[in-house]
Amino acid sequence: xxxxxxxxxxxxxxxxxxxxxxxxxxxxxxxxxxxxxxxxxxxxxxxxxxxxxxxxxxxxxxxxxxxxxxxxxxxxxxxxxxxxxxxxxxxxxxxxxxxxxxxxxxxxxxxxxxxxxxxxxxxxxxxxxxxxxxxxxxxxxxxxxxxxxxxxxxxxxxxxxxxxxxxxxxxxxxxxxxxxxxxxxxxxxxxxxxxxxxxxxxxxxxxxxxxxxxxxxxxxxxxxxxxxxxxxxxxxxxxxxxxxxxxxxxxxxxxxxxxxxxxxxxxxxxxxxxxxxxxxxxxxxxxxxxx
Amino acid sequence: xxxxxxxxxxxxxxxxxxxxxxxxxxxxxxxxxxxxxxxxxxxxxxxxxxxxxxxxxxxxxxxxxxxxxxxxxxxxxxxxxxxxxxxxxxxxxxxxxxxxxxxxxxxxxxxxxxxxxxxxxxxxxxxxxxxxxxxxxxxxxxxxxxxxxxxxxxxxxxxxxxxxxxxxxxxxxxxxxxxxxxxxxxxxxxxxxxxxxxxxxxxxxxxxxxxxxxxxxxxxxxxxxxxxxxxxxxxxxxxxxxxxxxxxxxxxxxxxxxxxxxxxxxxxxxxxxxxxxxxxxxxxxxx
Numbered sequence: 001x002x003x004x005x006x007x008x009x010x011x012x013x014x015x016x017x018x019x020x021x022x023x024x025x026x027x028x029x030x031x032x033x034x035x036x037x038x039x040x041x042x043x044x045x046x047x048x049x050x051x052x053x054x055x056x057x058x059x060x061x062x063x064x065x066x067x068x069x070x071x072x073x074x075x076x077x078x079x080x081x082x083x084x085x086x087x088x089x090x091x092x093x094x095x096x097x098x099x100x101x102x103x104x105x106x107x108x109x110x111x112x113x114x115x116x117x118x119x120x121x122x123x124x125x126x127x128x129x130x131x132x133x134x135x136x137x138x139x140x141x142x143x144x145x146x147x148x149x150x151x152x153x154x155x156x157x158x159x160x161x162x163x164x165x166x167x168x169x170x171x172x173x174x175x176x177x178x179x180x181x182x183x184x185x186x187x188x189x190x191x192x193x194x195x196x197x198x199x200x201x202x203x204x205x206x207x208x209x210x211x212x213x214x215x216x217x218x219x220x221x222x223x224x225x226x227x228x229x230x231x232x233x234x235x236x237x238x239x240x241x242x243x244x245x246x247x248x249x250x251x252x253x254x255x256x257x258x259x260x261x262x263x264x265x266x267x268x269x270x271x272x273x274x275x276x277x278x279x280x281x282x283x284x285x286x287x288x289x290x291x
Numbered sequence: 292x293x294x295x296x297x298x299x300x301x302x303x304x305x306x307x308x309x310x311x312x313x314x315x316x317x318x319x320x321x322x323x324x325x326x327x328x329x330x331x332x333x334x335x336x337x338x339x340x341x342x343x344x345x346x347x348x349x350x351x352x353x354x355x356x357x358x359x360x361x362x363x364x365x366x367x368x369x370x371x372x373x374x375x376x377x378x379x380x381x382x383x384x385x386x387x388x389x390x391x392x393x394x395x396x397x398x399x400x401x402x403x404x405x406x407x408x409x410x411x412x413x414x415x416x417x418x419x420x421x422x423x424x425x426x427x428x429x430x431x432x433x434x435x436x437x438x439x440x441x442x443x444x445x446x447x448x449x450x451x452x453x454x455x456x457x458x459x460x461x462x463x464x465x466x467x468x469x470x471x472x473x474x475x476x477x478x479x480x481x482x483x484x485x486x487x488x489x490x491x492x493x494x495x496x497x498x499x500x501x502x503x504x505x506x507x508x509x510x511x512x513x514x515x516x517x518x519x520x521x522x523x524x525x526x527x528x529x530x531x532x533x534x535x536x537x538x539x540x541x542x543x544x545x546x547x548x549x550x551x552x553x554x555x556x557x558x559x560x561x562x563x564x565x566x567x568x569x570x571x572x573x574x575x576x577x578x
Binding site: 177179180182183184185186187188189190193197198201202204285286287290 | 361362363388389390392393394396398400402403404405413414417418446447448449462466
């Protein structure tokens with residue numbers, strides 16, 4: 001127990017906290033520069049900035065962003081708002097279902113490509129043509145193809161994760177040391193034994209990595225899918241649209257604080273889901289995390 | 292596969308089986324049409340229950356021989372038999388891998404995702420000889436016997452490389468095998484660990500009378516461990532000189548400083564050195 005406590009308050013935690021505080025401080029100062037800086041006393045700089053087409057009333061770029069304190073204030077206003085949490089819930093649901101679908105399809109497909117030369121010959125070229133197409137490019141097609149909007153969004157998320165998962169599974173299964181197969185064969189393993197006891201555990205680390213990376217991509221994709229699809233099944237204001245729609249809607253409505261809230265919310269959601277996945281990954285591959 | 296039935300009918304731990312006859316074996320690799328002869332009409336008889344050391348410079352083709360016995364690679368022509376049973380021949384160039392001959396690999400091939408205990412128990416479970424619980428019990432016994440108490444539930448990645456090698460030898464022996472095939476198993480170990488491992492191997496050997504086919508490039512190791520030492524020519528590989536080591540077993544490390552050991556070293560050193568020079572000037576890669 002003592003070790004756990006020590007680690008929590010260790011230098012790593014402090015560095016993280018300090019970096020966060022410094023980041024917020026710079027953001028706050030930069031954003032409040034419009035109040036603090038007396039532009040009358042910097043007439044020459046003001047003219048120069050105007051010449052470059054910049055509004056000289058605040059520091060470029062960061063001055064245009066709402067300050068963290070303002071964001072925090074806005075956050076306290078909506079934190080009790082059910083529709084804000086509804087956005088979280090909906091985005092989370094979409095990410096999880098799309099991601100799980102990608103795992104269910106991607107892992108067996110990757111294993112199949114890895115163990116069967118025939119399957120590889122047939123499946124890989126198609127896979128490689130589809131892989132470079134960005135999930136966002138699928139959005140219009142997805143809207144056309146799928147009967148409901150929810151399915152189109154789910155499909156785009158699925159596409160975001162599956163390619164990374166498959167590539168990792170194939171690569172992982174193919175890089176298993178030949179000697180493991182030879183040893184297993186010598187000790188009397190059947191083909192099925194080899195699959196279950198060598199290929200599967202041998203690929204597991206790559207499956208975990210593929211899922212971790214894929215999970216990150218699903219969050220990138222969910223937002224865009226939601227923005228473009230415009231809300232989701234329960235159309236009607238900010239309610240039921242997911243975090244991506246929350247951002248877009250706030251932007252359209254001119255509430256820049258809420259735009260930032262939406263961004264940070266996705267950041268947190270992505271971070272938490274990646275951490276959960278990492279923790280799960282550690283549990284299923286204990287031999288990689290030895291003292 | 293014939294091996295499992297054999298093991299139930301033939302009593303083990305006697306030196307009455309495990310005889311390998313390598314008869315006129317040729318192996319030609321043919322990458323891109325440029326035929327490379329790895330083994331050239333090699334004949335060698337390994338007696339049941341002996342430790343036969345195969346010495347030759349790196350890349351001389353001795354591993355090719357081991358792979359042919361284990362059933363990992365094909366031979367081009369010739370014949371290899373184990374206790375009269377044909378493993379591979381000109382007609383059937385690739386032997387079926389079997390639990391009667393198991394390889395301990397150069398860099399080790401313990402499954403990293405299994406604990407040491409589960410690694411050792413793997414063979415009997417795979418062959419359906421024992422239930423998982425019985426296999427683990429047997430594995431625990433054998434590991435205790437080999438001085439591996441305390442690391443059973445560790446992963447291979449958690450123990451020293453010397454320890455790992457010992458676990459791997461026990462993993463092979465639990466299969467009631469006839470021949471233990473060792474492919475430079477101690478190459479990566481430092482010389483102090485190596486000396487400990489040599490004595491440990493002998494100790495295991497005295498308890499389990501199996502045939503040991505041991506590949507090495509270390510002459511000292513070969514003479515210390517072996518009943519016989521076959522010094523091989525470098526590519527193509529065939530026996531150049533066969534040395535009967537007349538130092539009685541059981542041996543321990545005091546043998547290394549004995550007069551007879553020195554004499555045998557002197558007798559063979561030149562032959563080994565000659566082949567090493569040939570391999571060196573041919574530019575053979577290590578490994």
